[in-house]
Amino acid sequence: MALPHVSRIVHSPKDFRVRDEALEAAFARRDATAYERAYQQFGARMYTSALRVLRDKELAHDCVHDVLLHLWRKGTSYSPARGNLEAFLVVCVRNAALTRARDDARRRALLAEQPPPATSTLDADPFEHAHVTEALSKLSETQAKTIQLAYYRGMTHTEIAAALSEPVGTIKSRISNALRTLRDALGKESLR
Secondary structure (H helix, E strand, O other): OOOOOEEEEEEOOOOEEEEEHHHHHHHHOOOHHHHHHHHHHHHHHHHHHHHHHHOOHHHHHHHHHHHHHHHHHHOOOOOHHHOOHHHHHHHHHHHHHHHHHHHHHHHHHHHHHOOOOOOOHHHHOHHHHHHHHHHHOOOOHHHHHHHHHHHHOOOOHHHHHHHHOOOHHHHHHHHHHHHHHHHHHHOHHHHO
16 A cells, blocks of 8 residues: 555665655745755755765854755756655755855955954953953854954955855844854943
């Protein structure tokens, strides 16, 4: 007795997976519930694929989110006849992660060529400098880089987004989260 919307078994070296053709067809039609179900079923594997390439949890989450958003907004080239949905999504995320990794390497080279930031008032007060340095160490690498570009290099959100090849909304969220972390680390009165 076959299940109503499941007909083929996809053989994998690790296990057997049942291919959900109804989900694949709905995803190809850009049905919103199919995107949600696909994320629920394959999100962990997509995240793991991005994390292997990017080696940063925050970047991996952003990558998965951005890929699904891109597929939703632009439509997909996915066709159930060409292969299963899980493989398609994992390959899309892996390709996006590789692109981000290459862009990040180029960005680092570009930033390394820029002159060091101008000296600040922090240099005059060693205690304050140590306090701020300790607080900055609590940020993730991506948050710290964004804060450095915004506050030490004086770049706007749009300029940071262009330099890091990231959406402006991601930059704004990252700065907001970083400032919240810094506020907690330095004490609420220091960042008002």
